[in-house]
Amino acid sequence: MATATARQQRTQRRRAEIISAAIELFQERGFHAATTHQVAERAGLSVGLIYQYFGNKEDLLRAVIVDILGEFRDRIPVEIAASGADPVARLRAGYRAYVAVIDENRDGTLLTYREGLTLAPDGREEIKKLEIETAAPLRDVILEGMASGAFVDVDVDLVVHNLILSAHGWALKHWRLAKSYDVSSYADAQLDLLLRAIRP
Amino acid sequence: MATATARQQRTQRRRAEIISAAIELFQERGFHAATTHQVAERAGLSVGLIYQYFGNKEDLLRAVIVDILGEFRDRIPVEIAASGADPVARLRAGYRAYVAVIDENRDGTLLTYREGLTLAPDGREEIKKLEIETAAPLRDVILEGMASGAFVDVDVDLVVHNLILSAHGWALKHWRLAKSYDVSSYADAQLDLLLRAIRP
Amino acid sequence: MATATARQQRTQRRRAEIISAAIELFQERGFHAATTHQVAERAGLSVGLIYQYFGNKEDLLRAVIVDILGEFRDRIPVEIAASGADPVARLRAGYRAYVAVIDENRDGTLLTYREGLTLAPDGREEIKKLEIETAAPLRDVILEGMASGAFVDVDVDLVVHNLILSAHGWALKHWRLAKSYDVSSYADAQLDLLLRAIRP
Amino acid sequence: MATATARQQRTQRRRAEIISAAIELFQERGFHAATTHQVAERAGLSVGLIYQYFGNKEDLLRAVIVDILGEFRDRIPVEIAASGADPVARLRAGYRAYVAVIDENRDGTLLTYREGLTLAPDGREEIKKLEIETAAPLRDVILEGMASGAFVDVDVDLVVHNLILSAHGWALKHWRLAKSYDVSSYADAQLDLLLRAIRP
DNA sequence: TATGAATGAGGGTTCATTCAT
DNA sequence: CATGAATGAACCCTCATTCAT
Incomplete structure (x- = not known):
């Protein structure tokens, strides 16, 4: 109708x-x-x-956070897919996309940190699930790389955890980082550091 | 009297x-x-x-955060000093101490993250200064290591930023990490990853 | 609508x-x-x-006082206008109206006295302006009387000041005056006293 | 001892x-x-x-007000006594003293107005008694004058009431009166007006 | 659907007053 | 006598939420 x-x-x-x-x-x-x-x-x-x-107000907050996290879920896989088959290139694309989304939504990222606990357990669970879902594409890229020998064997989850922390770090410590980096150079610097650690 | x-x-x-x-x-x-x-x-x-x-209530919050950060400022240098002269050992000692303080004070750490922005500009500045002060000992260790050739040349501030983020990560994502790590193994895993990246 | x-x-x-x-x-x-x-x-x-x-509470107080003063501003001119052309009659009408309003609003009048200073400077100014506005009709009557020779030359403002004080006096010292006077006789007695002083 | x-x-x-x-x-x-x-x-x-x-705090207020009113009680009779036998001179001296005390204690006078009702009934009664006591010397002067034929027959209490109101008026409306008068000329102007009304 | 006037529980803060020292 | 740390009742005000229109 x-x-x-x-x-x-x-x-x-x-x-x-x-x-x-x-x-x-x-x-x-x-x-x-x-x-x-x-x-x-x-x-x-x-x-x-x-x-x-x-x-109620809390449901609105939940919707807001879901909305923000949704952007990660939507954009990262697309960028990875568009970057070819090389694990390093794929990792780079995924991470850069991740940092880019954070940069476009710096305050939103902080909001997730600040107000995550504000939500009731239900909402908190939903957010956690979304966070994992959000990280999944990066996780897959690392796994592929390890499978293909492009990366050494490491604890994937720890690496992903670090990737995400460092991406969030761009929002969390932007006041200090912005003196030395812009989004792009920050992502590259972090990637370089990581690759030194996980490349054979 | x-x-x-x-x-x-x-x-x-x-x-x-x-x-x-x-x-x-x-x-x-x-x-x-x-x-x-x-x-x-x-x-x-x-x-x-x-x-x-x-x-008032906000000043109490400020005092709380300052109190927590104070523990880092007090304990890290002592642990580093007690660990001898080897840069790697010193880094290990400093980072482990950092993570240990966070682990003993997981609530407080999260609090700093969640409510740091709640403070008025004045308080925020005070916190930022303390954060930098808190990170200084780790920063010095990295610098020493680079000077002595124990570490390759990297952006010290980025490395320190990552060290601290990863330490905070223990509190931030404890719900997930605790499944695979305890404090000690978490610190070691993170150190291993880092050392792969910055050792010559 | x-x-x-x-x-x-x-x-x-x-x-x-x-x-x-x-x-x-x-x-x-x-x-x-x-x-x-x-x-x-x-x-x-x-x-x-x-x-x-x-x-807020203070704004309520301000509104209360303004409301009370407004009644003077509205009623006195009407009564004066309705009392003909004779200056003495007009003065009598104006003053009686003034005292009548005070009598009907004794609480409010006392309130103005007691709490006028409670207001912040802004509100105080507003009140002062209204007070002057309120007194203007009586002032005009005196001036007319002096111009027409019905009253001798005196300091108008002092006379008006006394008129208003004496009217307020009915509220301020009502506990004592009520023993000897009612509103009407009080107004008359005061007028008689005044007229003895300002009639040629 | x-x-x-x-x-x-x-x-x-x-x-x-x-x-x-x-x-x-x-x-x-x-x-x-x-x-x-x-x-x-x-x-x-x-x-x-x-x-x-x-x-308690209210008792302190009571003591403060009593203290201020005490000054009237102490000074007015002295000034009257020192001014000779002429009723007009005595009235002038008494009123001028009254206004002078008010002027030296302008805020205290306002305090009496503002906070009189703050006191519990007991304290209020005490103040009222003191006020009457304070006015007594002026009352006596008027009575003497009427007895000696210096003043016409009027309602003494009304006249005293007006005297005191006008004296207080100096504190109450000081912001406006101070533009045209100083203490002394204010007292004189009021006296002149009054004397026109009560002199034979 | 959409509005916004109305509600009222609850929070931060103050301050008169007390009492152990 | 004198102190001032400690108390806690009470106040002003906010704001999420509702509901008659």
């Missing part, structure tokens, strides 16, 4: 608008300091509506 | 009690969700007293 | 309800001793709403 | 110091905004001591 579809689209748009406003506000002032009224105002609609789209 | 000293000691103890209770509560429920009344109750004293020792 | 008007009316009514409750309470117990919860309770609505209509 | 006397003197001095500090503070910030700690600090002693000299 055309009407139903139109309505659904409208709903989708509304949701996106609210999430977008919430991301901005949560980043600017932190989840707790930002009020639902402010979110409503910035999104250009009424408080009541927020409660129709998201049951 | 004995009395003056006794009073000072009492004051010190009180401060420590409050900070300790605050760390627990802030980490359990988050800074915003924890109430000053709860902190008072857990510390076994009255709300009013908290406000006599720390001007 | 009917709805908009209805809403505005409702808003006006709410404001008036809150102000009315506040006048009562502030006068009964003093501004500081009265709590916002008490005001809300007496007005039959919630605390939160008070803060939606008036930003 | 010399020691007992010395102790009493010390007590008297302490009391005076506290009252003096309290007057300053209460005037500067109002009774409610001033804290007992601030009073203690300004008086150069500990909070606890205030509670030994005055049972």
